[in-house]
Amino acid sequence: MEKIYDVIVVGGGPAGLTAAIYALRNGKSVMVIEKSVFGGQIVNSPKVENIPGFESISGDEFGDMMLNQVMKQGGEVFFDEVKKVESNGEEATVYMDMSEPLKAKTVILATGTTHRTLGLENEESLIGKSIHFCAVCDGNFYQNKTVVMVGGGNSALVESSHLLGIVDKLIILQDLPFFTGEQKLRESVLADPKIEAHVNTKVLAYELKDGKLCGVRYLENGEEKIAECDGVFLAVGLIPDNGNFADLAKLDERGYFIADEYGLTQTRNIFVAGDCRTKSLRQVATACSDGANAAIKACELLR
Numbered sequence: 001m002e003k004i005y006d007v008i009v010v011g012g013g014p015a016g017l018t019a020a021i022y023a024l025r026n027g028k029s030v031m032v033i034e035k036s037v038f039g040g041q042i043v044n045s046p047k048v049e050n051i052p053g054f055e056s057i058s059g060d061e062f063g064d065m066m067l068n069q070v071m072k073q074g075g076e077v078f079f080d081e082v083k084k085v086e087s088n089g090e091e092a093t094v095y096m097d098m099s100e101p102l103k104a105k106t107v108i109l110a111t112g113t114t115h116r117t118l119g120l121e122n123e124e125s126l127i128g129k130s131i132h133f134c135a136v137c138d139g140n141f142y143q144n145k146t147v148v149m150v151g152g153g154n155s156a157l158v159e160s161s162h163l164l165g166i167v168d169k170l171i172i173l174q175d176l177p178f179f180t181g182e183q184k185l186r187e188s189v190l191a192d193p194k195i196e197a198h199v200n201t202k203v204l205a206y207e208l209k210d211g212k213l214c215g216v217r218y219l220e221n222g223e224e225k226i227a228e229c230d231g232v233f234l235a236v237g238l239i240p241d242n243g244n245f246a247d248l249a250k251l252d253e254r255g256y257f258i259a260d261e262y263g264l265t266q267t268r269n270i271f272v273a274g275d276c277r278t279k280s281l282r283q284v285a286t287a288c289s290d291g292a293n294a295a296i297k298a299c300e301l302l303r
Contacts, residue, residue, distance in 0.1 A: 002103060003029075003102075003103070004091065004103045004104060004105060005029050005030065005031045005102065005103070005104040005105070006023065006028035006029045006030065006104070006105050006106065006302055007019070007020070007023045007028050007029070007030045007031075007104060007105070007106050007107070007108060007295070007298055007299075007302075008030075008031045008032075008033065008092070008094050008102060008104035008106075008107050008108075009023075009030065009031070009032045009033070009107075009108045009110060010033055010082045010085070010094070010107065010108070010109050010110060010111055011032075011033075011034060011040070011109065011110035011111045011112050011274065011276075012032050012033075012034030012037075012038040012039065012040065012067070012077065012110075013039065013040020013041065013042070013063075013110060013112050013274060013275075013287065014039075014040055014042060014062075014063075014066065014274065014284050014287040014288050014291065015040075015110040015112075015273040015274025015275070015287040015288065015290045015291040015294075016032055016034070016040075016108065016110035016273070016274065016291060017032065017038070017039075017063075017066040017067060017069075017070055017291070018066070018273075018287070018288040018290075018291030018292055018295070019108045019110060019273055019291035019292070019294050019295040019298075020032050020070045020075045020291075020295070021066070021069055021070055021073065021075075021291075021295075022291065022292050022295035022296060022299075023295045023298065023299060024070065024073040024074060024075050025073065026295070026296075026299040028298075028299060028302065030070075030074075030075045030076065031075070031076045031077070031078060031102060031104070032070060032075060032076070032077045032078070033077075033078050033079075033080055033082055033094070033096065033102075034077065034078075034079060035079070035080060035081035035082070035097075037063075038063060038064075038066075038067045038077065039059065039060065039062065039063015039064065039066065039067065040063065040112055040287075041059075041112065041113070041238075041275075042059035042062060042063060042284055043059045043060045043063045044059060044133075044134040044135075044136050044137065045058070045059035045136070045158055046058050046059070046060075046136055046161075046162050047158075047161070048062060048284070050182075050283065050284070050285070051284050051285065052285060060136075062284075078099070080096040080097055080098055080099050081096060081097040081098075082094055082095070082096055082097075082111075082244070083095050083096060083097055083244055084244055084245075085107055085109075085244075085245055085248060085270070087107070087248060087267050087268075087269055087270055089267065089268040089269055090105070090268075090269065091103060091104070091105060091269075092104050092105070092106070092107045092269060092270065094107065105269060105302055106269045106270070106271065106298040106301060106302060107269065107270050107271070108263070108271045108272070108273055108291075108294045108295065108298060109242075109245055109248075109249065109257065109270065109271070109272045109273070109276065110272070110273045110274040110276065110287075110290075110291060110294075111240070111241045111242055111245070111274075111276045112240075112241060112274060112275050112276055113238035113239055113240050113241060113275050113276065114238065114239050114241050115133045115234065115238060115239075116234075116236050116237040116238060116239050117234060117236070118150070118203055118234065118236065120203065120204075120205055120206060121205065121206070122206050122208060123206065126206060126213055126232075129213075130212065130213035130230070130231045130232065131206075131213070131231070131232045131233075131234065132231065132232070132233050132234070133233065133234055133235070134159070135159040135160075135162040135163045135166075135233060136162055138231075138233075139162055139163050139166045139167075140166060141231065142163070142166060142167050142230055142231050143166055143167075144166075144167070144168045145167055145168060145229075145230040145231065146167065146168060146169040146170075146171070146228065146229045146230055147163055147167045147169070147170055147171070147229055147230065147231045147232070147233060148170075148171045148172075148173060148216045148227050148229045148231070148232045148233070149163070149170060149171070149172045149173070149232075149233050149235065150173050150203055150216075150232065150233070150234050150235065150236055151172075151173075151174065151234065151235030151236045151237075152172065152174030152175075152176060152178075152179040152180055152181065152199070153179075153180045153181050153235065154180075154181045154182055154185060155235040156172065156174075156181065156235035157179070157181040157182075157185045157186065157189045157190075158181075158185070159233055159235055160172060160189050160195070161185075161188070161189050163233070164189070164192050164194055164195070167194065168194065169194055169196065170192075170194050170195055170196070171196045171197075171198070171216075171227045171229065172190075172195060172196070172197045172198065173198050173201045173203060173216070173218055173227070174197070174198065174199045174200075174201060175200070175201055175202055176199060176200070177199050177200050178199060179197075179199070198218075198220055200220060200221050201218045201219060201220045202218060202219045203216055203217075203218045204217045204218055204219060204224070205217045206232070207226060207228075213229070213230070213231065213232065214228060214229070214230075215227055215228040215229055216229060216232060238275065238282075239255065240254070240255045240256045240257070240275070240276045241276065242255055242256065242257055242276055243255070245257075245270075248265060248266070248267045248270045249265035249266060249267065249270060249272055250265070250266055252278055256276060256277055256278045256279075257272040257276055257277040257278065258277075258278050259271075259272045259277045259278060261293055262293045262294065262296075262297040263277065263290060263293055263294035263297065264297065268301070269298075269301060271294040271297060271298055272290075272294065273287070273290035273291045273293070273294040274287040274290050274291065275287060277290065
C-alpha cells in the first residue's frame with residue numbers, strides 16, 4: 001500500500017525544519033524534501049549572532065543541529081527538487097524532478113528564495129567563475145586579491161566580514177545613499193582599513209580582458225568610474241522560488257506567497273512558511289516562527 005505522509009515539507013531551511021520538528025512532536029509522519037542544502041541560506045554565514053539562545057554560532061552548525069533534531073525525532077529527509085504539487089484539498093501529490101511522486105495529507109511550502117543578479121552582459125557566463133554569492137564557499141579563491149561586493153544590507157556586510165580575512169582590498173558598491181545593515185555590523189565592517197566603500201552607485205558593466213573579469217564599471221553620483229578587481233560578490237536581494245506553486249497559493253506582485261500568520265493559503269491542505277511568503281522581516285527567528293505556526297495549523301487540520 002502506498003504510503004501517505006501526514007506532512008510533506010518542501011524546503012529544508014529554518015522554516016521547513018522547524019515545521020518538521022513541530023509536526024513530529026505532534027506525532028505526525030513527516031518527510032522534508034530539499035533540493036540543495038539542508039539549513040538553507042544561513043549555512044553560508046560563518047558567524048550568526050541574532051538567533052535567540054546563541055550568542056554566536058556558524059550558520060552551518062545551526063543548520064546541522066536543526067537537521068539532526070528532525071532526524072532524531074523520526075523525520076525522513078530527501079534530496080530532490082519538487083516541480084509540482086497537486087491537491088484536492090484532502091490529499092496532495094508531490095511531483096519531483098528525479099523521483100517517483102509522494103502523497104501527503106498536508107503540504108508545507110518553505111521554498112525559500114534564490115539570489116538576485118544584476119542582469120548585465122556576460123553575467124551569466126561569469127557566475128561561478130569570477131562572480132559569486134557565497135564568501136564562505138568561494139572567498140578562498142581571492143587570497144590577497146581585490147574583490148568588489150555589490151550591496152549594502154546585512155547579507156552584503158556579513159559576506160564582507162568573511163572576505164576581510166582573505167582579501168587584500170574590498171570595494172563595496174551600494175546603490176542607496178547609506179548602508180542598510182544593522183548598526184553594529186556596519187560599524188565593525190566599514191571601519192576595517194581594507195574597505196573602500198561607495199554609496200549612490202549603479203553598476204553598469206563587468207569589464208573583461210581576454211575573456212576574464214578585470215573590473216566593474218559603475219556610476220557614482222553621476223560620474224562613471226571603474227573598480228579594478230579580481231572577483232565580484234553579489235548581495236543585491238533575493239527572489240522567491242514559488243512559480244511552480246502559483247495555482248495552489250496566491251502570489252503578490254513580487255512573487256511571494258500571500259498568507260497570514262498561520263501560513264494559510266487558498267488551498268485547504270497547503271500551507272506556506274519562511275522567506276517565500278509575504279512578511280515584513282526575513283530573519284532566522286521569523287522563519288522558525290512561520291514554520292511552527294504552519295505546522296500547528298496543519299496538525300489541527302489533520303485532527
